[in-house]
Amino acid sequence: MAETYNGYCVKCRAKRDFEGKVEESNNRRMAKGICPVCGTKMTRILGKAA
Template sequence: MAESYTGDAYCVKCKEKKNFTGEVKVSDSGRRMAQGICPTCGTKLNRILGKA
């Protein structure tokens, strides 16, 4: 089961922070990152998370 994340991230297209819901992914180097979609413009949002 994929871990979900609810919080805010900066949208480059809207140029402001937006609340989003997305899923947490782990990169090859072990970094955790939340990926979701901006509710306003539909751009992909990314937020790097701390260690678990």
């Protein structure tokens, strides 16, 4: 299920909204997606699941 998240693109050096999926690794939830402008992978660390 893809949702919209706000994250920082390192290549563009700007905050952008991106479509992403929630994944879990090392007991951390994070949204992973692609920058809509340059195509670089973006991640955003999320809070713990309630």
